[in-house]
Amino acid sequence: MKYYSTRDTAVSLDAAQAVKQGLSRDGGLLTPTEFPKLSEMDLNAMLPMTYQQRAAVIMGLYLPDYSAKELLAFAEKAYGPARFDTSAVAPVRTLDEATHCLELWHGPTSAFKDLALQMLPQLLSAALKKTGETRTACILAATSGDTGKAAMEGFADVEQTKILVFYPKDGVSAVQEAQMVTQRGENVGVCSVVGNFDDTQSGVKRIFSDEALRTELDRRGYFFSSANSINWGRILPQVVYYISTYCDLVRDEKLKMGEKINFCVPTGNFGDILAGYYAKKMGLPVGRLICASNKNDVLTEFLTTGTYDRNRVFYNTMSPSMDILISSNLERLLFDLGGRDGEKVRDYMDQLAMSGSYRVDDAILAQIRELFWAGSSGEEATAAAIARTYKDCGYLIDTHTAVAADVMAQYRAATGDSTPTVFVSTASPFKFCDSVLKAIGETPKGKGVDLIDQLQYVTGRPAPWRLAALREKERRFNLSRKKEEMPEVVRTFLK
Ligand SMILES: *Cc1c(COP(=O)(O)O)cnc(C)c1O
Numbered sequence: 372m373k374y375y376s377t378r379d380t381a382v383s384l385d386a387a388q389a390v391k392q393g394l395s396r397d398g399g400l401l402t403p404t405e406f407p408k409l410s411e412m413d414l415n416a417m418l419p420m421t422y423q424q425r426a427a428v429i430m431g432l433y434l435p436d437y438s439a440k441e442l443l444a445f446a447e448k449a450y451g452p453a454r455f456d457t458s459a460v461a462p463v464r465t466l467d468e469a470t471h472c473l474e475l476w477h478g479p480t481s482a483f484k485d486l487a488l489q490m491l492p493q494l495l496s497a498a499l500k501k502t503g504e505t506r507t508a509c510i511l512a513a514t515s516g517d518t519g520k521a522a523m524e525g526f527a528d529v530e531q532t533k534i535l536v537f538y539p540k541d542g543v544s545a546v547q548e549a550q551m552v553t554q555r556g557e558n559v560g561v562c563s564v565v566g567n568f569d570d571t572q573s574g575v576k577r578i579f580s581d582e583a584l585r586t587e588l589d590r591r592g593y594f595f596s597s598a599n600s601i602n603w604g605r606i607l608p609q610v611v612y613y614i615s616t617y618c619d620l621v622r623d624e625k626l627k628m629g630e631k632i633n634f635c636v637p638t639g640n641f642g643d644i645l646a647g648y649y650a651k652k653m654g655l656p657v658g659r660l661i662c663a664s665n666k667n668d669v670l671t672e673f674l675t676t677g678t679y680d681r682n683r684v685f686y687n688t689m690s691p692s693m694d695i696l697i698s699s700n701l702e703r704l705l706f707d708l709g710g711r712d713g714e715k716v717r718d719y720m721d722q723l724a725m726s727g728s729y730r731v732d733d734a735i736l737a738q739i740r741e742l743f744w745a746g747s748s749g750e751e752a753t754a755a756a757i758a759r760t761y762k763d764c765g766y767l768i769d770t771h772t773a774v775a776a777d778v779m780a781q782y783r784a785a786t787g788d789s790t791p792t793v794f795v796s797t798a799s800p801f802k803f804c805d806s807v808l809k810a811i812g813e814t815p816k817g818k819g820v821d822l823i824d825q826l827q828y829v830t831g832r833p834a835p836w837r838l839a840a841l842r843e844k845e846r847r848f849n850l851s852r853k854k855e856e857m858p859e860v861v862r863t864f865l866k
Pocket of ligand 1: 484517637638639640641642644693771798
């Protein structure tokens with residue numbers, strides 16, 4: 372099992388190198404050369420296992436340079452009781468016979484990114500040892516809220532790493548900001564940037580490509596790395612929960628072994644749903660993958676017409692983690708469906724960079740139509756989905772999950788498909804109290820972290836304890852800088 376680039380199949384890296392490097396030098400994404408198949412027997416063998424054991428087995432198929440013992444130890448640590456508030460780790464909640472919800476927010480930051488970002492630091496830290504790296508990895512991240520916090524929580528006090536997160540000063544929710552500026556750990560840093568997410572993100576990209584800064588830091592024993600979902604070490608742990616969900620449903624006799632299920636996934640960067648595609652490719656009985664977008668519907672258009680066009684208005688929505696116009700991980704799908712032709716992918720990506728759009732060939736589009744269905748949910752429809760799910764099922768969901776709930780309903784109405792369907796819940800509703808309160812007909816009283824109490828009170832549901840405890844936590848970081856000052860922040864951080 373080796374890793375090659377979506378833009379050059381002559382590249383050949385071991386798993387540990389791929390994790391350490393994050394991105395291929397040619398700008399492509401590192402992708403496994405093979406996708407091992409899971410038989411019914413393999414799935415049956417996983418039924419009695421814990422989530423941690425399943426994770427070690429599945430990840431082991433892709434990481435031959437990590438031992439089974441090592442991977443199990445990583446999984447026990449990543450998903451153990453000190454970090455996750457339920458022993459099921461990723462519990463499946465059944466709403467009716469054919470509708471289930473996969474809850475991915477029981478980790479330390481109450482968003483699904485924990486499933487990957489509790490694992491990636493351990494894979495990376497081991498990769499440094501395996502490749503004889505003596506420098507310290509400096510993880511730089513630009514965040515619109517969830518990634519930054521989840522990455523800091525995962526990398527806090529991990530040996531031979533430091534992590535610095537930039538977020539747009541007025542572009543994250545109050546709870547998200549409180550989570551970041553109270554982060555523990557000796558190796559973490561946080562800085563807000565005057566401007567929006569694009570300013571922040573382009574600032575980080577500029578630092579990554581600043582050769583002079585790179586050389587200077589190399590001399591001081593550092594190299595840059597990324598915690599974004601372009602890293603294979605983030606995608607792989609996500610493949611696990613699709614397979615684990617299937618095993619849970621069969622184990623609990625809600626599904627027969629071999630029977631198909633659909634997944635409906637709230638999508639931004641296309642990392643989560645791509646992991647679902649890989650699970651299907653490995654042989655998991657998956658019917659349709661339903662791609663749910665918010666008002667930023669670039670993916671809906673692409674998956675239905677074959678034309679990707681980022682030249683459109685960008686909307687700030689109540690599901691900010693999906694406010695995105697360039698879905699990086701789509702590149703891995705195109706590579707796979709286009710016959711693993713690096714030239715073709717490079718050509719599409721060049722067109723995207725030059726003109727902001729490209730159109731895939733008919734052969735790729737035909738496969739996309741077979742595998743996926745796509746829909747988008749506007750702001751009102753998203754709020755209505757929160758209200759409806761709460762009223763009809765007594766189940767409280769966040770704004771991102773609501774996009775999936777709405778698009779799942781659209782899919783059923785449009786196709787009449789009655790295949791059992793799992794919609795993926797990516798964040799706790801207590802991270803987005805303001806929008807959730809309004810959606811269920813309440814008037815938010817107060818601001819920010821105070822609304823957690825109100826939402827607990829009116830719904831009688833407990834907030835994740837770490838969120839509830841935020842108010843008592845001391846603010847550790849107060850740094851705010853202009854975009855032009857970001858390189859200086861890095862220099863100071865790595866003094
Ligand atoms: C990141 C995120 C998403 C989007 O996931 P992608 O892998 O980027 O498609 C959806 N919901 C929440 C809450 C997120 O944090």
